[in-house]
Amino acid sequence: MFDSIKKIFTANQNEEIQLVYGDKPDIPREKSAELYEKAKQYFPGGVNSPVRAFKSVYGTPLFIEKGDGCRLWDADGNEFIDFCCSWGPLILGHNHPKIREKIIEVMQNGLTFGAPTALESELAELIIKNNRFIEKIRFTSSGTEAVMSAIRLARGVTKRDKIIKFEGCYHGHTDALLVKAGSGLVTFGETSSAGIPKAYADETIVISLNDKAAVKAAFEQFKEQIACVIIEPIPANNGLLLQDKDFLEYLREICDENCTLLIFDEVISGFRVGFEGAAGYYDVKPDIVTYGKIIGGGLPVGAYGASAGIMSNISPEGGVYQAGTLSGNPVAMAAGIAQLSELVKSGFYKELNTKTEQFVDAIQRYASSKNYHFRVFQIGSIFWFAFTDQEKIQTSEAINPKSMNKFKLMHRELLNRGIYLGPSGYEVGFVSAAHSKVDLEKAKRAIFESLDIVFKNK
Numbered sequence: 001m002f003d004s005i006k007k008i009f010t011a012n013q014n015e016e017i018q019l020v021y022g023d024k025p026d027i028p029r030e031k032s033a034e035l036y037e038k039a040k041q042y043f044p045g046g047v048n049s050p051v052r053a054f055k056s057v058y059g060t061p062l063f064i065e066k067g068d069g070c071r072l073w074d075a076d077g078n079e080f081i082d083f084c085c086s087w088g089p090l091i092l093g094h095n096h097p098k099i100r101e102k103i104i105e106v107m108q109n110g111l112t113f114g115a116p117t118a119l120e121s122e123l124a125e126l127i128i129k130n131n132r133f134i135e136k137i138r139f140t141s142s143g144t145e146a147v148m149s150a151i152r153l154a155r156g157v158t159k160r161d162k163i164i165k166f167e168g169c170y171h172g173h174t175d176a177l178l179v180k181a182g183s184g185l186v187t188f189g190e191t192s193s194a195g196i197p198k199a200y201a202d203e204t205i206v207i208s209l210n211d212k213a214a215v216k217a218a219f220e221q222f223k224e225q226i227a228c229v230i231i232e233p234i235p236a237n238n239g240l241l242l243q244d245k246d247f248l249e250y251l252r253e254i255c256d257e258n259c260t261l262l263i264f265d266e267v268i269s270g271f272r273v274g275f276e277g278a279a280g281y282y283d284v285k286p287d288i289v290t291y292g293k294i295i296g297g298g299l300p301v302g303a304y305g306a307s308a309g310i311m312s313n314i315s316p317e318g319g320v321y322q323a324g325t326l327s328g329n330p331v332a333m334a335a336g337i338a339q340l341s342e343l344v345k346s347g348f349y350k351e352l353n354t355k356t357e358q359f360v361d362a363i364q365r366y367a368s369s370k371n372y373h374f375r376v377f378q379i380g381s382i383f384w385f386a387f388t389d390q391e392k393i394q395t396s397e398a399i400n401p402k403s404m405n406k407f408k409l410m411h412r413e414l415l416n417r418g419i420y421l422g423p424s425g426y427e428v429g430f431v432s433a434a435h436s437k438v439d440l441e442k443a444k445r446a447i448f449e450s451l452d453i454v455f456k457n458k
């Protein structure tokens with residue numbers, strides 16, 4: 001069964017490699033390959049966001065034609081149960097009728113006016129009435145923009161320049177945050193992209209997650225210079241690095257002691273682990289929160305919110321400038337309203353989170369019964385497959401890069417069995433309200449088979 005040899009093509013060089021593979025043939029990708037060739041003529045790497053290029057997994061990137069509920073169909077007609085969910089926004093699944101209908105209704109009256117509409121307040125009210133942590137909000141068009149603006153706000157309020165971020169947290173592609181740790185306990189960051197002035201990186205201090213001593217040392221070294229600490233309270237962009245609650249509480253304390261603002265970047269965790277995101281889950285109050293992904297119901301929306309006092313520093317009320325041509329446009333607001341209206345219904349999160357927990361527990365039980373070095377980390381409806389035996393992984397340094405080879409095999413076996421995961425082992429998966437128990441049963445079986453193959457390929 002497992003000894004057949006097959007030639008497959010990697011997406012990058014069309015280089016032939018040989019691999020022992022399982023008893024399922026590779027899915028057809030001729031149409032996707034054709035579309036990819038065309039896209040490469042027009043876009044760097046053939047894509048408009050790098051991870052989509054399938055550089056870390058086998059084969060040509062799949063070009064998607066349609067999504068409905070928890071399912072996706074690609075250009076070759078392959079059908080998948082989708083656990084990527086557009087990287088998080090689709091908590092209700094694809095093509096949800098309430099979102100689609102609301103968008104169509106609003107679109108009848110035009111798409112954008114560059115002037116206020118009632119819909120912005122409707123979405124803001126829905127959020128703020130159900131969230132203890134913010135009093136005012138500003139909508140942007142992406143998570144990156146929300147984070148960039150939140151940092152500017154923190155600097156404007158504190159009149160300080162330096163910021164602290166954590167290795168392994170992603171905050172979008174804004175200059176000050178595309179910075180990785182250098183060596184040493186407390187370091188100025190090194191830029192992690194070309195094109196970022198060193199002077200920007202010099203204002204960003206990068207430390208390890210879940211490390212109180214490093215945080216303390218940074219505050220001692222840069223007394224009265226730190227505008228804000230920014231963290232993904234549920235780091236979910238580089239594996240799922242679940243933090244100890246008391247680490248987040250410690251950040252709250254040390255920020256208070258130093259008149260530094262605490263920013264929770266909840267672009268991925270907001271409205272995901274509960275309506276109030278990680279702040280609500282851990283009951284730790286940030287000074288500024290950023291949102292994105294789920295908030296727009298599948299359309300481009302980001303937001304940042306804080307107390308009325310802090311938000312009064314934003315223009316036109318205050319001196320911190322921030323604007324956007326399409327910010328709060330009616331169509332995007334409509335999608336957000338339709339989606340969040342479903343999420344505030346009683347029992348929504350309980351059902352989704354329980355369903356995910358049962359799914360993940362069954363996978364873990366199977367892997368453990370076979371003694372596979374494999375763990376599924378999970379919180380709410382977020383999960384991460386890690387090829388490890390560590391009970392906890394709380395820092396990016398604790399992830400073994402070699403384990404990604406196993407993910408690569410797993411990803412291909414899953415595609416061949418109709419399961420779509422994001423094309424990188426550092427990415428988390430999501431369960432949506434559209435994944436039925438039957439879908440999850442089907443997915444489990446495919447996951448068990450794929451694990452068997454991965455661990456036979458040692």
Ligand SMILES: *Cc1c(COP(=O)(O)O)cnc(C)c1O
Binds near residue numbers: 266
């Ligand atoms: C996705 C993400 C961002 C960036 O949001 P975009 O909408 O892609 O710009 C920022 N922070 C976190 C935590 C994210 O998950």
